[in-house]
Amino acid sequence: MRYKALLAATAMALTAIPALAQENVTWWDFLSGGDGVRMKALIARFNDEHPDIKITGTTLEWGIPFYTKVRTAVAVGQGPDVMTYHLSRMPLGLEEGVLDEITDEDLKNAGVTKDSFFPASIKAASSDDGKLHAVPFDIHSIVLYYNKSYLEGSKFLDADGKLTGINNLKDFEEALALAKEKGAEAPVSYATGDDGGTFRVFYTLLRQQGGELITGKEVLAGDNLEKAAKAIEIMTNWATNGWQPEQAEYEASVALFTSGKSAFSLNGVWEVPTMIDLEKKGTLGYKWGAVQVPNLMGTQTTWADSHSFAIPANNKMSPEKRKAVMTVIGWMEKNSLAWAEAGHIPAYKEVAEGEAFRKMEPNATYAALANTASYDPRSPIAGVASPAYDAAINVISPAIHGYAEPMQAAEQIKQDLQEKLK
Template sequence: MTGSVSKVLASAALVMGMSGPALAVVELEWWDFLAGGDGVRMKALIDRFNEEHPEINITATTSEWGLPFYTKVRTSVAVGQGPDIMTYHLSRLPIALEEGVLSPITDEDLETAGLSRDDFIASAIEAAQDDDGQLMAVPFDVHAIVAYYNRTALEGTDWLDADGNLTGLDSIEDLTEMLTWAKENGFSDPLSFQTEGGGGTWRMFYTLLRQQDGELITDGEVLAGDNLDKAVRAIQILTDWRSEGLIPEQAAYPASVALFQSGRAVLHINGVWEVPTFNDATEADTLGFEWFANEVPQLLDRPATWADSHALAIPNDANMSAEEREAAMTAIGWMQRNSLAWADAGHIPAYSATVESAEYQELQPNATYASLADNAEFDPRSTIAGVASPIYDSINNLVAPAVHGFLEPQDAAEQMKQELQALLD
């Protein structure tokens, strides 16, 4: 894809026997990393867009999530062979800025899409800007971890209020008490999450760090000042839960989900993207209990929840025509106004009008945990942070082993500080 003209498929000639000129169809190449339920829903959205916009045709390609996708984007954009529109994690925005792979989104672009910055959840639109306030992508959702729980098991306890929501979990001690109760009442792994690998452990660690108002990176310094102590505390909390048998030993991602589905965990902390999994299990009558999900409770000094955002972005392509850019922004605007279908995947739409709509308020548990958008904590703004970044490697190689007793929390935090600082220096 080097020439813009080659992708505008209509000629100016009249079609014989028809009452008007041939329709000029702008071809847009779309790249994403969306698999599973996300992929199904995005494909359906693209198909609907194409049906409603005969003048624009989106052809979509899905690549492997994580580093393979972003490596493909970097190399293809560098040689002018990138797509016209793509999905992008906002946690990787600093890396994108260093690589120069994104085309800034101007106010004129937003006007073409029928959008403005005020249309979006504040935390998402902030994460989509560079340090000078230039918008680099258009946020499509906020996806975060939530607390899934077994309502049936907690019925009649002090941890469930009259509306069936979690209550009384205002400290680490409160949650430990609930998990201990669950252990004593037959739940072999009371709190399940991905304890093997960097993803799940990172989300838990970062949530606990930010709930202490801790910062991983401050002015280019990793775990500066008392942030090191806060990191140690976050690791120690997880380590204590593991040593008491309250979280599973090295559970891979699928296993962590299965522990909750099988009734072995009373609580499951994972991304909002698992809502369809549990909805499907309920509809198939294979779950055996009633479940729900709330925002992760505030256990420490302040409310905070790890979060990221899928955004829609335009690659930095000097050969992109004005017609293609207009078509891309038209697609981005349409996707926002139709993001209720995306919310069905568990994500919180970044487009505020969708979240405020009556239709969204009927989506449960989505509408209940949508409050977490106000407490969303995105990854540190750094080239070593974000999806498939060195931070994930450090968590996998140091923090996860410490949680499982192979390294002291203090040593893990100090080594993480040293390794990550070397990358920044």
């Protein structure tokens, strides 16, 4: 009887011990493909390591559908606790009032400071008054992929098989002409029939001239109009010379390079895993590399954007929940080396400048672009899925295929976007 009584007492004592309190963090992202796989793996790792916090993730459709969903959810106070957000959308997000401020106390709870990140990404994540509204997770840009087989025996490959000798537009076009002579179907491949691919190349050429698409409330002010026309003229010349594909949508532009029909590709770092996977399978058929887009026009810079973490406005979370959210964000930053495997450059400098990342190729080769990145204009009509991208597919893409003169196209961009700013 004493034994049974002891067992009963022990059972009662155990049931009296409260269960470990667990904060449930609702997470929204727009990450599909390889990015989605990597993020889901990071979420699983976080949940395994944090019995007191559980991330419940939902992946929504990328682009306009995602940001429309966020706007609607915030309006009724039913947004997630944390979400991924493109920094190029920051000005519109601030105008719509969908982003909460990330305070110094929040950063402290995440175990980071503003100085933990590359300055360009922090600026892009902040409002004009310097208040932070997102925490940068990466810097992703277009880079110049190259197929070494078209450059062998030329001045464009050094003794180690690295791309060299492209210091201006003339050099690059000489390399394109060489590739054409060697049988390249499209010496430089990019998505000439896609809004994103066309905009990123155009914006890089514009910014490399020191040009600005939008300054304040004016589109292509002053000599920026001529610089925009020059960028379109260059892209048109590539088409006229048969150096770039006609009306190539994104998938087709990638296929041209991976199938060996292009010597170069101007595309995002996110295609690095594609190249690595093909190489590992032995199906690529050539040796390749990737570098920062060379300084073709006088200024070393490249179009770039960042995935970031943001907290929706109009949230009703407790201080404990908010601390849990910042714990999630801080952990993701400190474990972003796994995210870098998708080709991205970590925005968190401790990882980006660490030994492990410096050994990650080709990321380490183009990582310097983090210091010279050109984010989209700080305007509500710019950024992912914006009127600026609409102008790329509706005006620039037709122009580079010969349907409008470069200056005529630049003037049309100015007119179309200026109307959106009124």
